[in-house]
Amino acid sequence: MLEKGFNKANLNENISWLLKSLRDDTLSKRPCVFLSHKREDKYACKEIANYLKNAGIDYYLDEEDSKLQYASSVGDPIKITESIKNGIKESTHMMVVVSDKTYKSQWVPFEVGYGHASILDQEKLAFKEDRIKLSVLTLKDIAEKSLPDYLQVGYVIKGTKSLNEYISKITDRLEKSLIIEHRVFSNSQAQHPLDNVLNWQL
Numbered sequence: 001m002l003e004k005g006f007n008k009a010n011l012n013e014n015i016s017w018l019l020k021s022l023r024d025d026t027l028s029k030r031p032c033v034f035l036s037h038k039r040e041d042k043y044a045c046k047e048i049a050n051y052l053k054n055a056g057i058d059y060y061l062d063e064e065d066s067k068l069q070y071a072s073s074v075g076d077p078i079k080i081t082e083s084i085k086n087g088i089k090e091s092t093h094m095m096v097v098v099s100d101k102t103y104k105s106q107w108v109p110f111e112v113g114y115g116h117a118s119i120l121d122q123e124k125l126a127f128k129e130d131r132i133k134l135s136v137l138t139l140k141d142i143a144e145k146s147l148p149d150y151l152q153v154g155y156v157i158k159g160t161k162s163l164n165e166y167i168s169k170i171t172d173r174l175e176k177s178l179i180i181e182h183r184v185f186s187n188s189q190a191q192h193p194l195d196n197v198l199n200w201q202l
Helices: 015-023 039-054 066-073 077-089 100-104 108-123 128-133 160-171 175-180
Strands: 032-036 058-060 093-098 134-138 155-157
Touching: 032 039, 032 108, 039 058, 039 093, 039 100, 039 160, 066 077, 077 108, 093 100, 093 108, 093 128, 108 134, 128 134, 128 155, 128 160, 155 160, 160 175
Parallel strands: 032 058, 032 093, 093 134, 134 155
Antiparallel strands: none
């Protein structure tokens, strides 16, 4: 049976889970998505992380990274940067969660630049389809707006329909199978768990 994902930012709580994963090739090789976002979009990111988790995808969400949270509380930019870089290095994919607030972020552009260098450039990805390693998910409030150039290099996800397609691609599983197993929900389903944060028809 497919296990649920977990937040790799919280390795202490998940250490036994991690050890089990390392003993199982299927689990240790599954995707891990680094969620880059503005702090004000934390609620939306948690909902998206839970959706990925249910689909059996690991993720990195900074609020459970105790080192990063401590560095942030004492205003230590060096330690913050180190924590972010470590989170990206542990991840196979990056998803930039974009709202109107993102454009004022100081950290998201850094994360995208470092993620591009660590995830995309290191693997020397050659095809347009490889952009899925760096995705950009637009929240409901800006789903129809154009993105700045530095975000257009990624695989754009604009709603629950395209998020399901993304999950299907990175897990290499048919969306229909994931829906039957209740790993993801059809974008046309009433009361979709992401209705409050994503546009459903895109």
